[in-house]
Amino acid sequence: MKTRAVRLYGENDLRLEAFELPEIKEDEILVEVVSDSVCMSTYKAAILGKKHKRIPQDVDENPIIVGHEFAGNIVKVGAKWKDQFKEGNKFAQQPALNYKGSMWSPGYSYMYFGGDATYNIIPTEVMELGCLLNYDGETYYEASLAEPMSCIIGAFHANYHTEMGNYVHKMGIVEGGKMALLAAAGPMGLGAIDYALHCDRRPELLVVTDIDDERIERAKKIFPEEEAQKCGVRLIFVNTAKIDDAAGHLKALAGGEGFDDVFVFAPVQRVFEQGDSILARDGCLNFFAGPTDTSFSASLNLYNIHYASTHVMGTTGGNTDDLIESLKLTEKKLINPAVMVTHIGGLDSVAETVLDLPNIPGGKKLIYTHIDMELTAISDFEERGKTNTHFARLAEITGRNNGLWCAEAEKYLLENWEKNCVV
Incomplete structure (x- = not known):
């Protein structure tokens, strides 16, 4: 052959x-x-x-x-x-x-x-x-x-949360929680929006960011806010390039408390640090985007890791x-x-x-x-x-x-x- x-x-x-x-x-x-x-x-x-x-x-x-x-x-x-x-x-x-x-x-x-x-x-x-x-x-x-799509599904399953006073990790995103998908109007981000709206454990609030109006408009066309509402999800798109204090704006959308689950879809230091800064107590940040630079790094708020139980993880695929x-x-x-x-x-x-x-x-x-x-x-x-x-x-x-x-x-x-x- x-x-x-x-x-x-x-x-x-x-x-x-x-x-x-x-x-x-x-x-x-x-x-x-x-x-x-x-x-x-x-x-x-x-x-x-x-x-x-x-x-x-x-x-x-x-x-x-x-x-x-x-x-x-x-x-x-x-x-x-x-x-x-x-x-x-x-x-x-x-x-x-x-x-x-x-x-x-x-x-x-x-x-x-x-x-x-x-x-x-x-x-x-x-x-x-x-x-x-x-x-x-x-x-x-x-x-x-x-x-x-299995990589996206695996990332949602791999996120985890904790409870004060015990050592059990509860796997998966917070049902009815607040979720942010950063730099997410690209292909994998669109897949993540689709899964977040239609999986069996959905957030109540889903905020999607990007810095390109054309990509955001395409995402809005594919996922109208009215359709998201039928799924029980409040969907908001944000162009962070047009906002001076993007992290503050995003956190305000979450009622000032921050987000339970944050996914970063671009290997960009600023985007990762933005994700870290908008985590709620016990919030989980999933660094989904894989960098090619083996020394890629970014700053992390260790105070919040210690006192607010925030945590960071990365996933590279599904099973x-x-x-x-x-x-x-x-x-x-x-x-x-x-x-x-x-x-x-x-x-x-x-x-x-x-x-x-x-x-x-x-x-x-x-x-x-x-x-x-x-x-x-x-x-x-x-x-x-x-x-x-x-x-x-x-x-x-x-x-x-x-x-x-x-x-x-x-x-x-x-x-x-x-x-x-x-x-």
Whole structure:
């Protein structure tokens, strides 16, 4: 079986190549990848190369396939797993393996296992850990986006709170509490808003900040305050760039007491310190954004840690239970992961997209691996449609869906776009 894949050879060295996959062993599974969403973590791996903790030191000789937020179809099942997985079924997968203490993960560590490929081989440890999931959903993109959504869900579950006089940590956000999502009008922040509004433990007040009016207006369009009220949540958007005392303003919105749960979605010192300053008593700050600078630091109010029991933590992903929760919420139409997506592209656009990711505006970049297509913003479909009937059709479909990617758009793309070829 030949595959076409984007492989990493070293720092800033991504190559789109066609090559032969080995025959699968009895404890492996061959899959066809259909969709993969691009993660900022892939950019970090690509620019760091061997310096990244998950990248093998011999990557220059044994390149790895990038991409870890992927879904597709099961093609061939090794004898060991035939009772659990059937050829022709769809799959979703959890890339956070944590196998025997190893940091190996698809998209970072494997020669034949990664999302930016037409076909790949899933190794036995994935099935042993229960990280390969049979998936019955309608779309592939929702299964791809279940991974980033699981990171958000995991962060909400990992926050914790305490009680004076005992040593029990109560896991999860405060139900009916006050929550702030800082620098959160980007893709992961939008996913967090969606989850906060529709999960089974919701805040009473949800304040979302950003410094870009365009991103805030898009977020407001996707999540109208009236819709949030139906969920029992008071939703407020704030552009902190326009406020002299942003921390004071945010704290005032919380009645002067501060917030029970604060999530920081940008690795910016000022934003982290702002989050620390608006914590209520026993408030939990989750530093969700991962920096690339190994010496990144910020000041912390230790007085409040001691006397107000504030605490700080960080999460880097979700577990399989979080992924399953994401898939179930999506299947029930309670959350819509498409709120994170702003661009669509083909496999030929991956290398350039990954290496330039911090400079490309908008949210998630969704890749369909069996087509060649320049990375294109959904908002540009209409303009591109003036000379391309396929883009015109996609513009019409997404236009009827509040400007969001959807099942109808995916179906049209997969059925009508010219497939790339492996030679």
